[in-house]
Amino acid sequence: MARGDQIYVMREFMGLPGLYEHHGIDCGDGTVIHYRKTEVARISRTSMAEFAMGQPVYVKRYTTSYLPDVVIQRAESRIGESAYNLTTNNCEHFTTWCKTGVNESAQLRNFGLDAVRISLPGTDKLINEAIDSSSPAKSMELYRQALDNIASAESTLRPQYQHAQKEENTWHRVALAALKQGREELARAALYRKVQWKKTAADFKSQIDYLETLKAQLNRDSLPLRQTISSG
Known part of the structure; x- marks a missing residue:
């Protein structure tokens, strides 16, 4: 040193x-x-x-x-x-x-446990308390609460992701129909809307994927706690 x-x-x-x-x-x-x-x-x-x-x-x-x-x-x-x-x-x-x-x-x-990319109210506090707790049983309960928060956030994101996908597909169809009718200005406007919704959907999907990964990692990292509790 x-x-x-x-x-x-x-x-x-x-x-x-x-x-x-x-x-x-x-x-x-x-x-x-x-x-x-x-x-x-x-x-x-x-x-x-x-x-x-x-x-x-x-x-x-x-x-x-x-x-x-x-x-x-x-x-x-x-x-x-x-x-x-x-x-x-x-x-x-x-x-x-x-x-x-x-x-x-x-x-x-x-x-x-690196910073979550979307707001998960209370989850950061729960993880801090789980780490500071000297009781494996209490730590496990706090971890379960953190997982519940992640599940709640995911349930909020999925409908928004599905809505964004639906809007993307709708504006794609509008653009195709406008092109067939020779309405280029409408087609360009529709394609612009499609691209915006595609970006929104991709952002929601990225956040959902991150939550899924975080949930799996939290479950894996809590394995020593579960083993300690089950053998206690």
Whole structure:
């Protein structure tokens, strides 16, 4: 480890040990800047011992990154911030931004918990609570609620997707009929409407596909919890 390194230790995830990476920036003087989670998660400078909590410390390597002094300056500029959000501004988002300038969390992509592309009211809060809970049974219940929110969003999107498809087909038929009648202006207007509805349908389809993928990943990632509960 060296000054300006992005470091991490393994922490509990959904009540199970050693499944979640907690990231920080090594200041090179025995201190670490990281999102310190007390009652309110806040970016703080703490001792290495407090950061590690008795766990091995690992270094996240990059082929290209800022110079150590720049990394430290970026980290120090955000000390005191309390805008933690699991899917958009967690400890890894913060440290990756300090190190590379990119605000991202690789582990959330692996867990299938990166920011959802459509609004799912309450789901982000449920996932945060599931991760923070020390009870596997409670975590599983919160995960089920998150899945219910996804199902609700999907049930709202599907009729809108079907309506957009119907409108696309309708304007396609109008354009063909207009061309047969030699009404080019009407045909162009109809084709414009068709293209707009096609884009709308594609957007709805993309969101539905993402929800399906997220749902499958959440089910897969909750498997250790189900196994823990069933064997308990």
